[in-house]
Amino acid sequence: MVLLDENGIRCDGRKVDETRRVMIKAGGLKNADGSAYIEFGDNKIVAGVFGPRDVHPKHMSDTDTGILRVRYHMEPFSVGERKNPAPSRREIEISKVIKEALEPAVMLEMxxxxxxxxxxxxxxxxxxxxxxxxxxxxxxxxDAGIPMRDMVAACAAGKVADTVILDVNNEEDQAGQADMPMGYMPTLEKITLLQLDGILTPEEYEKCVEIGIKGCMQVYELQKKALSEKYFNNENGRGGSGRGQKR
Amino acid sequence: MDVRRRYVIPGDTITSGPYRPEQNVTLVGDKKIVSTAVGVSEIYDNTVKVIPLAGKYIPKINDLVVGKVITHTSLSWELDINSCYVGFLPATDVFGRDFSAHADELATKLKTGDLVAARIANFDRTRDPLVTISDRDLGKIDSGELVEIAPGRVPRLIGKRGTMIQTIETATDSIITIGQNGRVVVACDDAEGLLKAKKAIRMVNSMAHSTNLTEKVREMLESGNDAPREAATERREDDKE
Structure with a gap:
């Protein structure tokens, strides 16, 4: 497979600094206190939030602050071959890194x-x-109304065919040279998630951070739009058609 | 100049002027005041705050709340006050100072599931909110229907100097108890008035962000008044025939 052709076009037709089509919808689940649905290219993900609420088991509670628990789970039908629904090593890791990426933003001490x-x-x-x-x-x-210092937007950068690219897809992740997911708080200008699978030179790393932040800013705009659409009915000049950016 | 009112989401910078940060905002750096909730930001006098459009009720001392009795021990009741904390109502508050855990049975006064109008007497980070019912207009709610709205919409339901709630009460001839925790009890002798008051409250809940809401509610109440009356007259005429 050609990951990057001579014209700088990637395997799925994108340019090197282009994200996939992103669509975010706030709300949608009735029983959760807050929820969101995202389509990030061919990724389809639902998130539901409960709380703040009583801690069970009680011994986990902290008298000084609230706690955050995150469960990232892949459906058995989310991938080509059936995935065992039991939490895998990878899912436990992702739950942990997402939790740690959200913690700086959520004002749990309240x-x-x-x-x-x-x-x-x-x-x-x-x-x-x-x-x-x-x-x-x-x-x-x-959407759940939990006080937050800032939103957290995330996007990955990476390297294929010795070129730094934005928003690594599945093929590029498998066959590429590096994948660097990033979480970013746009107003506070702080990075809350940074992992790297692969090898980058210091220059390539700098470049990845730079375009990664650009990708996060694009996602942030769509997060804002999603919340505006739910809460403000497109008043205040915010909001749009409900669809994300198109390629 | 800063915009007085606008829609914000967490992380939106409201102002970097010399204002005092109040509810649902936080100071970033020395000057920047940032929203921490989805809602409407308001700059008033020298203060900045955000009126949230989502979120749970957070108890505040002196708030009137409508609680539901969850359970009781031999010394106190626990009230569900629609918050992340349970309200704690000590038995001495109801029985008086000579309360005896042996002689007095708590279930005789308040049973599980009872609705109680209470006031938050004390609350801080270290303990669950302490509520009291020893005040005028507080105590067990015997009649009325419960309507739940988003706690953030309570100020809208009350309106500026109580205009909204007065409009609903006078138009439907009902008595409405509003808990700051988003629980509203509507008492009305007339079944039609009760339905109309409930409809008006739900309308405020769903249209909280729209402008001139009091007028819209008044219109709805008045038009609603006319329609059933017309229907009733027609029916009476039909009977005559």
Whole structure:
């Protein structure tokens, strides 16, 4: 497979600094306190938030602050071959990194002795689910009315054919040279998630961070739009057609 | 100049002027005041706040709340106050100072499932909110229907100096108890008035962000008044025939 042709066009027809089509919808689940749905290319992910609420089991509660629990889970039908629904090593890791990426934004100290539960279900996976899941979880938290210092937007950068690219898809992740998912708080200008699978030179790393942040800003605009559409009915000049950017 | 009112989401910078941050905003750096919730930002006098459009009720001392009795021990009741914390109502508050855990049975006063109008007496980060019912107009709610709205919409239901709630009460001849926790009890002798008041409250809940809402509610109440009356007259005429 040609990951990058001589014209700088990638295997799915994108340019090197282009994200996939992104669509975010806030709300949608009736029984959760807050929820969001995201389509990030072929990724389809739902996030639901409960809380702040009582902590069970009680011994997990903290008298000084609230706690955040995140469960990232892939449906058995989310990938080509059936995935065992039991939490895998990878899912436990992603739950942990998403939790740690959200924690700087969520003002848990306002609710001591409580928990905020975030449930993320991946319905369809196509590479870059942790970024898409983090973006959706952030919208779901805002939808639940949980105080946050900033939104968290996420997008990956990477390297294929010795070229730094934005938003790595499944093929590029498998056959490429590096994948670097990033979570970013746009107003505070802080990175909350940064992982790297592969090898980058310091220059390539700098470039990845730079275009990764650009990707996060694009996702952030769509997060804003999703919340505006639900809460403000497109008043205030915000909002749009409900669809995300097109390729 | 800063915009007085606008829609914001978490992380939106409201102003970097010399204002005092109040509810649902946080200070970033030295100057920047940022929203922490989805809602409407308001700059008033020298303060900045955000009126949230989502979120749970957070108890505040002196708030009137409508609680539901969950359970009781031999010394106190626990009230569900639609929050992340349970309200704690001590038995001495109801029985008086000479309460005895041996002699007095709590279930005789308040049973599980009872609705109670209560006031938050004390609340801080270290303990669950302490509520009291020893005040005028507080205590067990015997009659009326419960309507739940989003806690963030309660100020809208009350309106500026109580205009909205007065409009609904006078138009439907009902008595409405509004808990700051988003629980509203409507008491009305007339079944039609009760339905109309409930409809008006739900309307405020769903249209909280629209402008001139009091007028819209008044219109709805008045038009609603006319329609059933016309129908009733027609029916009476039919009977005559």
């Amino acid at each position: 609710f001591p002795r409580t928990v905020v539960d975030v449930f993320i279900e991946v319905l369809q996976a196509d590479g870059g689910t942790r970024c898409a899941a983090l973006s959706a979880a952030s919208v779901a938290l805002a």
